Amino acid sequence: MFPPAELLNFFRNEDDFLIATHMSPDGDALGSSLALSLALQKIGKKTFLLNSDHVPEQYTFLPGYEKFYTFENIQETGNRIQDFKRLVLIDCNDLDRVTDDKSKISNFKFQTSAVIDHHETEKPFGDMRWIMPDSPATGLMIFYVIKALGIDLSQDMAATLYAAIAVDTGNFRYSNTTSEVLRIAADLTDAGAIPHIISTELYESWSEKRFRLFIKTLDTLQIEDGIAITTVTRKMLEETLTSPDDIENFVSYPRIIKDIKVSVLLREIDDNYYKASLRSKNNINVARAAEAFGGGGHQHAAGFKIRGDFETVKARLIKQIKSNWVDG
């Protein structure tokens, strides 16, 4: 991978950059943005980091995370959104991924925009577009930008890029884990990233109450025809002093079982009212089942809300999921 010359020249020739990434930012979005910002600062540029949301608590270990501003507090930098002339979109490729609020977008008055992303692109936004759907993470692309600009990787750049790549490859477990990924991870480690500290922050920083909720959730496991069903009731949240945020990713765990094709987590929102999260393996498409109940998502991760008592909801859901994999 080699970044386009016009993109490199853009970074070389301009002096200040507003770096923005997508709403609900993940590790790749945040780590990639931070690394680029640190690198550009190292060659004397001014950078400003923008996100519509605050940095989620689990990512506050990333060096420099406090440099992210929201639309609400970016004036603390002494600038208004409409003052920024050069925009860099990271890990997304259109402004509608930066914010849902059209009135905020209308404040953007930039003259030039660049896009660095690895998502499939649908929108023709940006003067300079470097979009590589085959790249395992945007973090890899930023690594190559920094290299191509001849900037030495600092420890903080290395750590933020390592985190970006770790998150998007499932810590080297997903099918996008290539030898290139592993070799760059090695280079980042040589530059000061500490793999076990980053993975501890990413994967071993649950609260005890969250783990207690996790155990209670696993205790509800039912398996029918290759479909794992776990449940989180309001009572379980109360008993463990947890919140729905704590449930994130629980639905993935039953996939540990070889014969599980789909994992469903039903969270009780109210009496006879559930939020369903679905995860699938291999070729099973759960988006279609979710759509049948008025929800949506992707092939391997989808969700919807449904009314009914638990047994009825469960039966309808199993029937729908199975009809989809028989047809699909």
Place this chain on the structure above:
Amino acid sequence: MFPPAELLNFFRNEDDFLIATHMSPDGDALGSSLALSLALQKIGKKTFLLNSDHVPEQYTFLPGYEKFYTFENIQETGNRIQDFKRLVLIDCNDLDRVTDDKSKISNFKFQTSAVIDHHETEKPFGDMRWIMPDSPATGLMIFYVIKALGIDLSQDMAATLYAAIAVDTGNFRYSNTTSEVLRIAADLTDAGAIPHIISTELYESWSEKRFRLFIKTLDTLQIEDGIAITTVTRKMLEETLTSPDDIENFVSYPRIIKDIKVSVLLREIDDNYYKASLRSKNNINVARAAEAFGGGGHQHAAGFKIRGDFETVKARLIKQIKSNWVDG
């Protein structure tokens, strides 16, 4: 790391090798033994793989696993234990790790023995000893042996070594994940190892009964002073139709909790008799606590057997672990 010349000459000059590894073999023991066996066969040597136990089901994805013999069926190779003249111990450094049965050891009549291991607790066994406690996995050492012997890595050698290294570094999450580890993983990937297939086999191929045992095990969780204690009783194994093999890695899960420094799993072997597995985070050394009870291991992973009722065992263990982290 460069293997000792006499070890390399041993492999070059001799013609047949009995390769043995420790009881209850893990991924590093099995993967390293298999890779060495495949490499030596490639240069025309005869190899025989010995383990006191059968290969656990979760490792039957390793290419060549069916070439492992036990003391009971090795005569199928046309040889008796007493016929083997050259012994190679892998991932352990004494015969008492190969079997608990002294009468079996007395059948060994080898003339020369070599040891390749990365464990800290060392016994003075073997004519040629290459023991590197700083090596993250025995798999790395075998990688260097194969390189030094000038043998091209086959896809099967790469896959077995990748699995060995993945297991002993927690799939690149433990503190032994160095840039060297990542770079070798990249080389192995280039040689044909497929990271996501290996990690699916290692981490997403549990039987349902194993997952049921896992849930029961988590239900026993107790936390005292940053030490997580889980228990597996014989009754739990009976109820879930599982075996001690199924417990592998359970002890790692409570480390997900941020404040846990050490995770202990106590498996009931017999009345008032337990096998303790210890895992630690950060700077805590559990090998020393294990040694205090006559066991051994690494800084972050150790074990031992202990007699006593559960509460007594638990209290002694907590006291010992805490004395080590205060001193250490």
